[in-house]
Amino acid sequence: MDSFLMLFSEYDVLHAFLVNIELTLWSALFSMLLGTVLVMMRISPISSLRAVAGGYVEFFKNMPLTIIMVFMVLGAFAQLKLSFSDVFATNFFWLAVCGLSLYTAAFVCESLRSGINTVPLGQAEAARALGLNFMQSATQIILPQAFRGSVAPLGNTLIALLKNSTVAAAASVSTETSSLMSEMIEYHPDVIVSIFLIFAFGYVILIIPIGMLTTYLSNKLAVRR
Amino acid sequence: MTEQNSEIQRPMAALVPGAEDPRSPLVELSHVEKHFGELHVLKDINLTVGKGEVLVVVGPSGSGKSTMCRTINRLETIDSGVIRIDGRPLPQEGKELASLRAEVGMVFQSFNLFANKSILDNVTLAPIKVRHMDRKEAEDLAMELLARVGVDSQAAKMPSQLSGGQQQRVAIARALAMHPKVMLFDEPTSALDPEMVNEVLDVMVELAHEGMTMICVTHEMGFARKVANRVVFMADGRILEQNTPEEFFEHPQTDRAKDFLSKILTH
Numbered sequence: 001m002d003s004f005l006m007l008f009s010e011y012d013v014l015h016a017f018l019v020n021i022e023l024t025l026w027s028a029l030f031s032m033l034l035g036t037v038l039v040m041m042r043i044s045p046i047s048s049l050r051a052v053a054g055g056y057v058e059f060f061k062n063m064p065l066t067i068i069m070v071f072m073v074l075g076a077f078a079q080l081k082l083s084f085s086d087v088f089a090t091n092f093f094w095l096a097v098c099g100l101s102l103y104t105a106a107f108v109c110e111s112l113r114s115g116i117n118t119v120p121l122g123q124a125e126a127a128r129a130l131g132l133n134f135m136q137s138a139t140q141i142i143l144p145q146a147f148r149g150s151v152a153p154l155g156n157t158l159i160a161l162l163k164n165s166t167v168a169a170a171a172s173v174s175t176e177t178s179s180l181m182s183e184m185i186e187y188h189p190d191v192i193v194s195i196f197l198i199f200a201f202g203y204v205i206l207i208i209p210i211g212m213l214t215t216y217l218s219n220k221l222a223v224r225r
Numbered sequence: 226m227t228e229q230n231s232e233i234q235r236p237m238a239a240l241v242p243g244a245e246d247p248r249s250p251l252v253e254l255s256h257v258e259k260h261f262g263e264l265h266v267l268k269d270i271n272l273t274v275g276k277g278e279v280l281v282v283v284g285p286s287g288s289g290k291s292t293m294c295r296t297i298n299r300l301e302t303i304d305s306g307v308i309r310i311d312g313r314p315l316p317q318e319g320k321e322l323a324s325l326r327a328e329v330g331m332v333f334q335s336f337n338l339f340a341n342k343s344i345l346d347n348v349t350l351a352p353i354k355v356r357h358m359d360r361k362e363a364e365d366l367a368m369e370l371l372a373r374v375g376v377d378s379q380a381a382k383m384p385s386q387l388s389g390g391q392q393q394r395v396a397i398a399r400a401l402a403m404h405p406k407v408m409l410f411d412e413p414t415s416a417l418d419p420e421m422v423n424e425v426l427d428v429m430v431e432l433a434h435e436g437m438t439m440i441c442v443t444h445e446m447g448f449a450r451k452v453a454n455r456v457v458f459m460a461d462g463r464i465l466e467q468n469t470p471e472e473f474f475e476h477p478q479t480d481r482a483k484d485f486l487s488k489i490l491t492h
Contacts, residue, residue, distance in 0.1 A: 045318055125300055126337035126396075130351035130403060131327025133320070140350060144341045223340045224385035 003191040007184060007198065016180040017202055023096060023165040023176065028158055030101035035108025039146075040138055042109065043116060053109070060106035065099070069170040072099040089175065096168035100161065107157045115150025116142060120225070148221040155214025159207050177202070250309075251276045251407055251438050252297060257306035259292060266292050268462040270306070274407070274440060279433045281449040281470070282442045284459035285485055290442045291334075293459070294411045297440065298329040311406060327355050330400030330408040334415050336392040338384035338399070344371070345380040348399045356403070363402075370398040374428050390421030394428055401432075408432065410441040446489065450474060458482045 007013070041053035060068070072095040076082040084094035119142055127137035147154075166178035173179070177199055184195045250273040259267040266289045274280050282290045295301040296308060299315050299322060308315045310329065316322045338347050348367035352358040358366070371377040374394035376387070384392055393413055400408060410429065414422045426448050433439055433452040443449065449456055449470050456473040458466040460481045466473060474490075477483045 120335075120337075122333055122335050122337035123339060126331075126333065126339065128323075129298055129300060129326055129329070129331035129333075130399070131323045131325075131355040132351060133323045136354050140354065141339050141341065148341070224383065225340050 003188075003194040004198070007188065007191065007194060011180060011184055013177075013180065013198060013202070016175060016177045017206070019093075019173065019176040020162065020165045020168075021206070023093070023100060023168055023173070024158070024162045026097045027100035027104055027161055027165070030097065031104035031108050031161070034101060034105035035112060036143070038105060038109040039112040039116065040143070042113060043138070043142070045134055057106045057109050060103050061110070063103070065103050065164055065167045066170050068103050069096065069099045069167050072096065073171050089173075092172040093168075096165075096171040096173045099171055100164060100168070103164070104157060104161050107160065108154065111150045111153035111157050112143075112146055114153050115146035115148070118149035118223075119145045145223050148223050151218035151221055152214055155210060155218070158214075159210055162206060162210070163203065250274060251278075251311055252440065253307075253309040254293070254297070255307050255309075257293075257296065257308060258304045259289075259296065259301065260304055266462050267296070267303070270464060272457065272464060272467075274438060276406075276438055277436045278454045279437075279439045279452050280441065280455050280457060281453040282440065282457045282459060283444070283446070283449065283485075288459040289462040290459045291411050294409050294440060294442045297407075297409055298326050298331055300331075323355070327351065327403050328406045330403060330405035332393070332396050332400055332408065332410045332413045334412040336384070336389070336396045336416070338392050338395055340384055342384075343380070344376065344382055344384065344387070344395050347384065347395060348402050351399070352402050366402055367398070370401050371395065373401075374398045375424070388421060389417045390424045393417065393421075393425045397425075397428055397432075407438040407440065410439065410443065412442050412444070414443065414445055444489070446474070458485070460485070 038053045038056060041049040042057075044050060073092070076098070077091070077095055082095070083091055085091045123141050123145065124137055127141045132140065166176060168176050169179045169182075181195060181199050185192055188195065252272075252274040254270050254272045257267055257270040258265075268289075270289075270293055272280075272293075282294065284290045292301055296303050297310070299308075310325060313325070316325060338344075339350065342350060345364065345367055348370060349360065349363040352363040352366060353360060368377055368380065371380055374397055376391050376394050376398070379387055379391060379395075384395070387395065397408075397413075413429070414425050417425065422445070426445060429439070429441070429448065430452050441448070441453075453470045455467055456470045457464055458473065458477070458479075458481075465479045466477065466482050468478075473482070474486065477486055
């Protein structure tokens with residue numbers, strides 16, 4: 001018990017978790033937007049758009065996140081001079097958000113596609129038969145139903161994103177949990193079990209409500225047919 | 226059967242505004258061919274439907290009648306041949322096709338009401354989005370049409386809260402809200418419980434009497450006798466017979482039609 005008190009007083013564990021939550025929320029927002037655009041491209045009548053979106057999803061789905069994060073720092077920042085801020089920490093925070101968003105968008109796209117598969121073909125046919133164009137049928141009929149049908153897989157994607165946010169360490173975000181954990185282990189190897197427990201329980205506490213909310217929402221929002 | 230003959234003398238296109246030549250073809254299919262992979266589903270289909278005409282398409286399942294119906298607003302593409310609506314050939318995908326579809330009403334076997342929209346929004350969506358009608362005007366129109374099909378009291382509900390018959394009547398109102406030149410009915414009563422078939426057929430009969438041009442794929446032979454100007458019999462992807470309902474039902478020409486009628490009329 002003493003070891004916990006010592007660790008909490010010596011390190012700002014809550015702040016580290018806050019950094020991960022921030023990374024997650026921003027990445028969730030951007031990956032949701034990008035994933036929605038991607039899934040619309042995937043169901044669009046224009047075959048080149050379908051091919052581009054399909055290629056994107058396959059590429060990022062099969063690419064290890066660490067490689068993407070390292071690329072954001074060594075490739076996008078160091079070589080391509082992509083920079084968000086002169087402040088070191090801010091810059092790498094947004095580079096990490098970029099990497100996470102690009103990666104997670106592929107999974108958001110796939111989640112939404114599974115939601116689109118729950119929308120009967122007749123819904124799209126009825127929309128087309130009334131003279132609605134592709135964008136109108138997508139935004140009015142198909143996507144609203146697809147979102148409601150993909151709450152569960154989107155929730156899982158969010159959980160994965162929160163855990164993946166620890167890979168931001170690879171993008172030099174030094175204040176987040178896994179960086180802090182390494183630091184704590186380095187200086188206090190004698191209480192390594194306590195350190196593990198802190199972070200393990202921290203994530204469990206964060207993730208269990210997401211799972212419960214997902215289950216609740218997927219029932220509540222399910223489209224009645 | 227003679228007492229029914231007087232009933233089918235319904236007014237022709239004279240009632241339809243803007244019909245210069247009442248018998249000019251509104252829908253015209255010529256030499257239409259379609260394959261689903263190996264399957265040859267439409268074989269040299271030639272068909273014209275005049276303004277104000279009510280055409281009933283019958284035939285055994287798998288005869289291509291639904292497919293033919295769906296080619297008319299290009300929900301199914303065709304391999305060769307020409308389909309004209311009001312003299313204009315069907316456009317390719319895109320803006321023009323959307324505007325043509327807006328003028329061709331379609332009612333599906335499975336209703337296909339938008340599950341995420343209320344009954345009222347189902348009817349107002351296309352007038353607002355496609356015709357750019359303002360919301361108030363669209364809602365007035367929708368309520369008037371919903372009253373006409375007898376479901377105005379359900380306007381605030383979601384589709385899943387309505388019975389099949391009510392849903393299908395809403396679907397008809399939704400199509401009518403676009404003031405279509407022609408209405409396509411693709412087996413509109415086949416998914417309904419028996420006691421709900423009539424409420425939908427009544428709406429269709431009323432529409433027919435108002436002079437709407439209608440192409441109905443249906444198994445409702447009573448409806449065909451009552452309001453059709455012409456019955457088209459399809460089998461194996463071909464149109465085998467076209468005739469007035471009384472001639473078709475009393476004196477079918479082909480063995481295929483005789484066989485079909487004997488199977489559906491003997492119960």
